[in-house]
Amino acid sequence: MSVYQHFRKDEHAFVDQVMEWKETAIEQYRSKLTDFLDPRQQYIVQSLVGQNDEVAVSFYGGYKEAERKRCLIYPHYVEPVTEDYDIALYELLYPTKFVQIEHREILGALMNVGLKREKFGDILNSAERFQIVLAKEVAEFVSWNLKSVGKARVSLQVVPIEESISVTKEYSYLHITASSLRLDTIVAEVYKLSRSKVKPMIENGYIKVNWKVIEDPSFSLQIKDVLSVRGKGRCEIVSNEGQTKKNKFRLSVAFPK
Structure with a gap:
């Protein structure tokens, strides 16, 4: 096998x-x-x-x-x-009284300095504060090269990992049954949309699976896939709880609150 x-x-x-x-x-x-x-x-x-x-x-x-x-x-x-994971935590310093920045702008700025997505983890946020989790091997490079986010001039300050912004993630759960694990079928079921509406959304690049745009409606989903639908938020396929007597899939889906 x-x-x-x-x-x-x-x-x-x-x-x-x-x-x-x-x-x-x-x-x-x-x-x-x-x-x-x-x-x-x-x-x-x-x-x-x-x-x-x-x-x-x-x-x-x-x-x-x-x-x-x-x-x-x-x-x-x-x-x-903890030290075995070679993780560095940096706080983003910027003139908070004069400009606002967003998570997506930080993500874009990190990519624009040439950093691969797999070299940094979550971006933490609380009110006007932002922290970035980085692989230690690229931390100094990012510190030297990340000078702006959106229209804001920024700098990075290393902070101890135990001083990370406190983030408590809460989820709501939805249990669905679906005839297949096709992307268009699951999106229609989860977001209560017609498949005729979902298909063009997929083909026009409005839906991501695991942070990658997927343009194939027949793409097959798996456990732990993260879906992101433009304008409707994101969710994670938490578990497949088997099939019904009519061979439909029982799935548990989590939405961050």
Whole structure:
């Protein structure tokens, strides 16, 4: 039985990467630290490595409720500590009395300095304060090069990881039944839209799966996929609770409040 049958074709390269990480940890008796992973990638790693007798896996994104996390695959005799995840936390300094900035502008600014998305984690926010979770290996580069966000001049100040902005994430849950796991079917069910309306939304790039625009209505969704629908917010496919007698899928979906 092939391991690939449990994952989408476009995930096979990542599956191969995870298997390499696992073999490295087993054969070289050393830990392997990954970049920041989204929830679906974390699920894949847990599925492939989590039950192994020789190595264990853990995730950390700088704070308890983190969405994007670095993964550590390590021999069972190792006891990971926070420092093993090589995470740096920076506070964004800017003239709060004169300008306002938004999460999406910070995200765009980080990408514009040449930073790959997998090199930084969540962007934390409380009122006018923003913090950025970074991989330590790129933290100094970002500190030197990130000089503006939107119309605001900014600078970065390193802060201890234990001083991260307190974020308590709350979710509401929806239980649905769907005839298939097709993207257009699930979006229509979750957001109470007709499939005839959903199809052009997908084809026009209004819907993302795991932060990537998907323009194929027949794209098949999986557990831990994060959906983002322009103008309607986002949700996560939390679990597949089996099928009904009419072979419909029972799914649990979470919405951040």
